[in-house]
Amino acid sequence: MDKSGGERPGAERVAADRGGADKGSADKPMHVVVRALSVLTHLSAYRQGLTLQQLHQQLEIPVGSMHRVMSTLEHTGFVSRSPTTKRYVLGPSAVSLGHVEDYEPFVIQPPAPLIEAERRCGESVVLTQLIDGRVVAVSIAGTKRPLRLFVRLGQEVPLHAAASARAILAYQDPAFVETLLSSYPRASFTSGTVREINRLIDHLAVVRKRGFDVCDNELDEGVWAVSAPVRVGPAGRVSTAVTVCAAWSRVADPADRADAARIVLDAAQALSREQGYDGPFDPDPTQDQLTALLTAADAAPDPFTARASFAGGERS
16 A cells, blocks of 8 residues: 555556466466376276386376376375386276276286186186275186176275185284274174174184185175285285185085185285295195195184184195
């Protein structure tokens, strides 16, 4: 204002100019967001993934900027990078976006060990991952059998009743697991579903002891599944698991279940090596040990009782 209390000359115009500048800035898209969305959209068309250099060339984004974008997307789970091929693919956070009951998601190319596991056993093979306290399906190698189990990408599995979840939870911090299970709705899916937290926590120790988990009519009647953890990096951190799901009638013979368990363990070990884990796999049961363990578990009235008997051992 001037001394007479009026507006200074041009003040209204300056304010209007500033308002226009602010409005223009608000309407202008942020380069980093645009670039991140461009990367995700572009990767959705490449199931085998792309390297950083390929993304740089195809999207014409400077290498330095591309590196920063990819680091952020990888940290938040929107992309994943293979330590072997150095290629980026859409990650679990991107996969889970938009998955609703009436939406048919695109299928991300499953890694080679999943495809090989499906070829060997002829059953659906699923890769699940722990994301923000949930375990979801992030990749699937589906069987060609007429009768097959339906699992979709982004589908959440129950923490207490799915082998694919318990094989991951067994290797998490105990306090975190107890808090997670305590706050989780532990529904009863079948007469074999175990809901008590103490029994579930005790069972996770059994999973670590034998190196894999089994779900036998606990989640769905007539369905059997076996799951093994995938280890990442030198420390062998676990947030992912490989699971074979089958109709119980196709694995009624303990020898067939032992074969499926071996296939799952082999796939999990192959993926672990791809993820930079070079340590031992202990326990790593032999075929005879797997058959004996699964036969004993089948005979037990309590689905968790006989599973504690396996003491490990070296493979022959």
